[in-house]
Amino acid sequence: MNNITLTEDEKDLSNELVKFSLQFCTACYFGSPSDKEVKVNNGTVTLIEYKNVKYGITNFHVIEAFRQRLEEEPELELYIGNALINLEGLVRDEDEKLDLCILNLDDYDEEEFRSNGNIPTTFYPIQELSKINVSKGDFILFGGYPGVWRERPEVNHLIFDSLSTGSMEVSEVTERNIRCEFSLEGCHITLSEHHNSIPNNFGGLSGGPVFLNRTLPSGINIFEFVGIIYEYMELSNSIMIRPSSFIDENMTLKKINFQ
Numbered sequence: 001m002n003n004i005t006l007t008e009d010e011k012d013l014s015n016e017l018v019k020f021s022l023q024f025c026t027a028c029y030f031g032s033p034s035d036k037e038v039k040v041n042n043g044t045v046t047l048i049e050y051k052n053v054k055y056g057i058t059n060f061h062v063i064e065a066f067r068q069r070l071e072e073e074p075e076l077e078l079y080i081g082n083a084l085i086n087l088e089g090l091v092r093d094e095d096e097k098l099d100l101c102i103l104n105l106d107d108y109d110e111e112e113f114r115s116n117g118n119i120p121t122t123f124y125p126i127q128e129l130s131k132i133n134v135s136k137g138d139f140i141l142f143g144g145y146p147g148v149w150r151e152r153p154e155v156n157h158l159i160f161d162s163l164s165t166g167s168m169e170v171s172e173v174t175e176r177n178i179r180c181e182f183s184l185e186g187c188h189i190t191l192s193e194h195h196n197s198i199p200n201n202f203g204g205l206s207g208g209p210v211f212l213n214r215t216l217p218s219g220i221n222i223f224e225f226v227g228i229i230y231e232y233m234e235l236s237n238s239i240m241i242r243p244s245s246f247i248d249e250n251m252t253l254k255k256i257n258f259q
Contacts, residue, residue: 017141017166017167017213017221018141018164018165018166019119019164020141020143020211020223021141021142021143021164021165021208021209021210021211022119022143022164023119023120023121023122023124024046024047024048024121024122024123024124024209025044025045025046025047025121025143025144025145025207025208025209026044026045026047026080026081026113026114026121026145027042027043027044027045027080027081027145027204028042028043028044028045028056028058028062028078028079028080028081028085028207029041029042029043029078029079030042030065030066030069030070030076030077030078030079031076031077041062041065041066041069042145042204043058043059043062043145043204043205043206043207044058044143044144044145044204044205044206044207044208044229045057045058045080045081045103045207046058046124046207046208046209046228047105047113047121047122047123047124048123048124048126048225049123049124049125049126050126050127050129050251051127053104053106053251054104054105054106054108054110054123055092055102055103055104055105055106055123055251056080056102056103056105057100057101057102057103057207057209057228057247058100058101058103058206058207058228059099059100059101059206059207059228059230060094060095060096060098060099060100060101061099061206061230062101062206062207063087063091063094063101064096066078066087067087080103080105080113081112081113081114081121082112082113082114083105083108083109083112083113085103085108087103090103090104090105091103091104092104092251092252093251093252093253094253095253095255097256098242098246098253098256099230099231099242100228100230100242100246100247100253102247102251102252102253110122110123124209124225126225128249129244129247129248129249129251131245132212132224132225132226132244132245134170134173134178134212134226134227134243135170135173136170136171136172136173137169137170138169138170138212138213139167139168139169139170139212139213140165140167140168140170140178140180140210140211140212140213140226140241141164141165141166141167141168141210141211141213141223142164142165142168142205142208142209142210142211142229142239142241143163143164143165143208143209144163144164144204144205144206144207144208144229145163145204145205145208146163146204146205163205167213168180168182168239169181171238176242176243176256177240177241177242177243178210178226178227178240178241178242178243179233179236179238179239179240179241180238180239180241181236181237181238182232182237182238182239205229205232205239206229206230206231207228207229207230208228208229209225209227209228209229210225210226210227210228210229210241211223211224211225211226212224212226225244226241226243226244227241227242227243227244228241228242228244229241230242
């Protein structure tokens, strides 16, 4: 944390909070890891296990960017974590206006999605998709992989450093969005080889998971999946989140008429 004196117990809790969301997401990218001359694009995929089926959720604009490049580069490859993905037949549902895309990843070995870092990568288990109320002043956790931190230390090898937060206050909630101002005072934590530096571009966080942090009267912290990052608003220095309430019980997207 920044500019705050913490007790040892608070430091331990902060370290656990900052790791939480990164367990349930991984970097996705398209482009050749072996050729420095080939452009690489990357985003983040949230990993969800719903009713014992494994899904990946990211933004429509991430998958659409891959499709557009594929038209010009037929040999272009798409990776989610360490898994080489054949997109055909995997799209469960997608919506350009919601900027969400759900992929069925159940035919892939879970081990293939694991990151190479020190945080285990797994699928967040959900048995019921119910609306979770988020209010202004609540605190959320999120994580993802900023593209500007992507590194190629050697041929045929890419590293995707992570950015995450242990708590960020919700600034605004509407039917369509959750907005959090990107504050560095007191609530922002990074887990990265870049220590506490902040990237100058948040591209790559798209598709990252967002969890609501609730503290029960007993003092126990619980975390509830509440949305997916879809945009960074530079003018307001805000992270924009699409609520998980747009995903229905069939793991498809609820259609909405955006005016």
